[in-house]
Amino acid sequence: MAHGPSKGIGRWLFTTNHKDIGTMYLWFSFAMFLLGGFFAMVIRAELFQPGMQIIRPEFFNQMTTMHGLVMVFGAIMPAFVGLANWMIPLQIGAPDMALPRMNNLSFWILPFAFAILASTLFMEGGAPNFGWTFYAPLSTTYAPPSVNYFIFGVHIMGASSIMGSINIVATVLNMRAPGMTLMKMPLFVWTWLITAFLLIAVMPVLAGAVTMMLMDINFGTSFFDAAGGGDPVLFQHVFWFFGHPEVYIIILPAFGVISAIIPTFSRKPLFGYSSMVYATAAIAFLSFIVWAHHMFTVGMPLTGELYFMYATMLIAVPTGVKVFNWISTMFQGAMTFETPMLFSIAFVILFTIGGFTGLMLSIAPSDIQYHDTYFVVAHFHYVMVAGAVFSGTAAVYYWLPKWCGKMYNETMGKLQFWIAFIAFNITFFPQHFLGLAGMPRRYADYSLQFADWNMVSSIGAFVYGAAQLLFLYNVIHTIVAGKPVSEPKTWEGAEGLEWTVATPAPYHTFSTPPEVK
Amino acid sequence: MRPNVKQLFLRALALFMLSPLAFAAQAEAEGSSWLKGLNMTQGVTEVSRQIYDLHMLIFWVCVVIGVIVFAVMFYSMIVHRKSKGYKAANFHESTSVEIAWTVVPALILIVMAIPATSALINLYDTSEAELDIKVTGYQWKWQYEYLGEDVQFMSEIATPEAEIYNQEDKGEFYLAQVNNPLVIPVDTKVRFLITAKDVIHSWWMTDFGVKKDAIPGFINETWAKVEKTGVYRGYCTELCGQGHAFMPIVVNVVEKDEYAQWIADKKQAAAAMRELASKEFTMDELMERGEAVYNQSCASCHQANGEGIPGVFPAMKGGAITTGPVEGHLDIVVNGKGGTAMQAFGAQLSEVDLAAVITYERNAWGNNLGDVVQPVDVLTFKQGQ
Known part of the structure; x- marks a missing residue:
């Protein structure tokens, strides 16, 4: 017999309900998003003008490091795990996740990981200051003592991700409603299934990298120290063998979200469903064999360099297929432009621009000039922010009525969209110019020829940061005072099992599996 | 409509x-x-x-x-x-x-x-180079060594701290000027052998289309044949610690005969420096020279007032080493301290400069030990290891 949630704090501490856990993941990731965003504001404030005004270079490096780590591991990844928790059971007609207790554990260790990471800011010698890519030996021999806490934090995050992924794979493969064949699954489920496999494959590699660091720092080994027979470049190979799949781990679920929203508001089925699935799998496969394109300047042999260039260029093909499919879905649809659709369209445009710069970066000789400049910073913020963050925002607006039974304020949603869209471009488009003009990344201070665009970029960043507070306001306002909605199907063109349950979604859904024809 | x-x-x-x-x-x-x-x-x-x-x-x-x-x-x-x-x-x-x-x-x-x-x-074709230059990255400066020419020197940022911390107006080449630029001849294929002593750096000359990581323990190769004389400016492009933004690169490309003259002068200066090493200096001479060397090579970490940064960089003022036995002081300056940011300056500075900076550190900021370290003492110490 279904029963409601228990009362008080115990509901959240001991819950095994996928909806509760999804909610906690989403709130946690938003908190981390604000924290990482605060670090970004410090960075942009310091870079507003040439010269050191607010902080010292040493602290600047801590800010860039913490910004990257918190955003990647604390904000974006948990946000999509939260969406997976909420939506995968609803989309495949399952009563809950396959491993509910592990689900609770994989969430509740995360706050500890980030408490440990954030506490390093208050330690003697300061927080990690070697960039989110933590290249040895800067992160080993030359690291502040807090590096050990950083390593412990990464281990916990990795454990959390692996458990979450195992759970998703188990759920998708075992708990689909009768008739829900693999090739009938919504694309969000497909992209998450593939992402989960990527996570299970590469998180142990990251754990291995930080464990080798731990050994080098504390136990006298020399994995990454040439003086002891090791190799600093080995670190980069291991890191990017994790790191490149990692960026697809971030973006694939975003593809899934966009593939749900665009058909809804185009009132037309997704174009090329099966090619979308195959393209996702192809991108996932390619992600394992292109890692050294992050290392075109480390002095690889010519043949290695050529191989990684060719393999990287190939990624453009399946990625192009996805973009073409989304646009063909919109083509001859009957479109409306509610907030989730606006964010999704912006995603397609800006992600495509990020894809173009990615293609430019894949050309190894040109990459010699782009590498480690603001051109790269612009590129990955176009895919990380306008990609992952925009799609996450779109997803929240899209499913919020289903989650809480209240409708957000459309005007306020659109206002947030336009501020975010314009401010994002003011922030990051000029960074292409900065990079091409020769400004290296992770610079606490810069020469005078870079002053104008840095100021423009900083102004954009402050506005973009403010837009996130508007997002927070919109969500809270919706939950507290939004117009109640009760039809199962919030959006006219929406398809899928999640729109067959009551609104707001009851605490327990699909206790009896639905029949999928 | x-x-x-x-x-x-x-x-x-x-x-x-x-x-x-x-x-x-x-x-x-x-x-x-x-x-x-x-x-x-x-x-x-x-x-x-x-x-x-x-x-x-x-x-x-x-x-x-x-x-x-x-x-x-x-x-x-x-x-x-x-x-x-x-x-x-x-x-x-x-x-x-x-x-x-x-x-x-x-x-x-x-x-x-x-x-x-x-x-x-x-x-990737580094063959048939006419000139070989070894480039070594340090936290946070570059060393250039003309292989086979017995010429080597350090190249460090020349933008004063006062400009960085906004006490003075910033000059035209803010953060893009160095004390000793690299000098190479025009229309000559120069091969760069790039490495590092501490962490990974990256040597980027935008105008040459050259960017290569400087990796401790490994030597990377790249090359440039510059077609136009002039002063070219570049930056370090691999995060290397707090001074990452403050180790610019300046290359002065000159006519071939001008280069020949320059390298001859450099060789002569190196010989003169070796001679100077046997000279006896007075305390005042050493203190004056030492202060300049200290501000150039030490102050970015240990600070101009010798107080260091608590928890990160030890204080020189009243420090255990700077007021302890002179052998210990020589050892840490010449050989550095493994696993920390303290570099081995033995290969970076001349004997005269080493003697001057050690004397300065032992007698500045109220450390008045009164002892004088001569270049010949440094040489004896180096040979004795």
Whole structure:
């Protein structure tokens, strides 16, 4: 017999309900998003003008490091795990996740990981200051003592991700409603299934990298120290063998979200469903064999360099297929432009621009000039922010009525969209110019020829940061005072099992599996 | 039919998004100067021009694809809207179209790969170099060694701290000026052998199309044959700690005969320095020279007032080593301390400078030990290890 949630704090501490856990993941990731965003504001404030005004270079490096780590591991990844928790059971007609207790554990260790990471800011010698890519030996021999806490934090995050992924794979493969064949699954489920496999494959590699660091720092080994027979470049190979799949781990679920929203508001089925699935799998496969394109300047042999260039260029093909499919879905649809659709369209445009710069970066000789400049910073913020963050925002607006039974304020949603869209471009488009003009990344201070665009970029960043507070306001306002909605199907063109349950979604859904024809 | 506000807005937005391309195209055609600072520059070597051409080629490929894709998208967004009463079609696949947009991009990529490959092969061809220069990255400076010429020197940022911390107006080459620029001859194939002593750095000369990581324990090769004399400026491009933004690169490319004269002068200066090492200095001479060396090489960590940064960089003022036995002091300055930011200055500074800075550290900031370390003491210490 279904029963409601228990009362008080115990509901959240001991819950095994996928909806509760999804909610906690989403709130946690938003908190981390604000924290990482605060670090970004410090960075942009310091870079507003040439010269050191607010902080010292040493602290600047801590800010860039913490910004990257918190955003990647604390904000974006948990946000999509939260969406997976909420939506995968609803989309495949399952009563809950396959491993509910592990689900609770994989969430509740995360706050500890980030408490440990954030506490390093208050330690003697300061927080990690070697960039989110933590290249040895800067992160080993030359690291502040807090590096050990950083390593412990990464281990916990990795454990959390692996458990979450195992759970998703188990759920998708075992708990689909009768008739829900693999090739009938919504694309969000497909992209998450593939992402989960990527996570299970590469998180142990990251754990291995930080464990080798731990050994080098504390136990006298020399994995990454040439003086002891090791190799600093080995670190980069291991890191990017994790790191490149990692960026697809971030973006694939975003593809899934966009593939749900665009058909809804185009009132037309997704174009090329099966090619979308195959393209996702192809991108996932390619992600394992292109890692050294992050290392075109480390002095690889010519043949290695050529191989990684060719393999990287190939990624453009399946990625192009996805973009073409989304646009063909919109083509001859009957479109409306509610907030989730606006964010999704912006995603397609800006992600495509990020894809173009990615293609430019894949050309190894040109990459010699782009590498480690603001051109790269612009590129990955176009895919990380306008990609992952925009799609996450779109997803929240899209499913919020289903989650809480209240409708957000459309005007306020659109206002947030336009501020975010314009401010994002003011922030990051000029960074292409900065990079091409020769400004290296992770610079606490810069020469005078870079002053104008840095100021423009900083102004954009402050506005973009403010837009996130508007997002927070919109969500809270919706939950507290939004117009109640009760039809199962919030959006006219929406398809899928999640729109067959009551609104707001009851605490327990699909206790009896639905029949999928 | 009167276009409504929304439509106008969308059209304006579409124009806005395409406008940078139009401007870029126009400026590219005119070679106008306002594009400076917006695009990559062509540089002054064959390699840098090849890179620039590849960059522009792939840029225009992206622009053309982008214009087509976004045109279709904006057309649909303007025409295929429910508010205009447009009824949705129901197609959702087309094998031939899907094959086409898989194959065509693949073909474009193959065409792109051809010039990229030949550029890369050229970029890797370090054979038949006429001059070999070893470049070593340190936290946070560069060392240049002319192999076979017995000439080596450190090259450090020359922008004063007062400019960085806004006590003085910033000069034209703020953070892009050094005390000793690298000097190379024009029209000469120079091979750079790049390595590092502590963490990974990266030696980037934009105008040469050269960027190579400097990795401790490994030596990377790259090359440049510069076609035009002049002063060129570059930066370190691998995060290397707090001074990452403060270790610029300046290369002075000169006529061949000017270079020959310069290298001869340098050799002579090196010989004179060796001679100087046997001279007896007075306390005042050493203190004066020592202060200059200290401010150049030590103050960025240990601070000009000798107080260091608590928890990170030890204080010199009243420090255990600076007020302890002179052997310990010599040892840490000459050999550095493994596993910390303290470098081995034995290979970076001359005996005279080492003696001066140690004397200075033992007698400045109230450390008044009164002992004088002579260059010959440093030499004896070095030989005795």
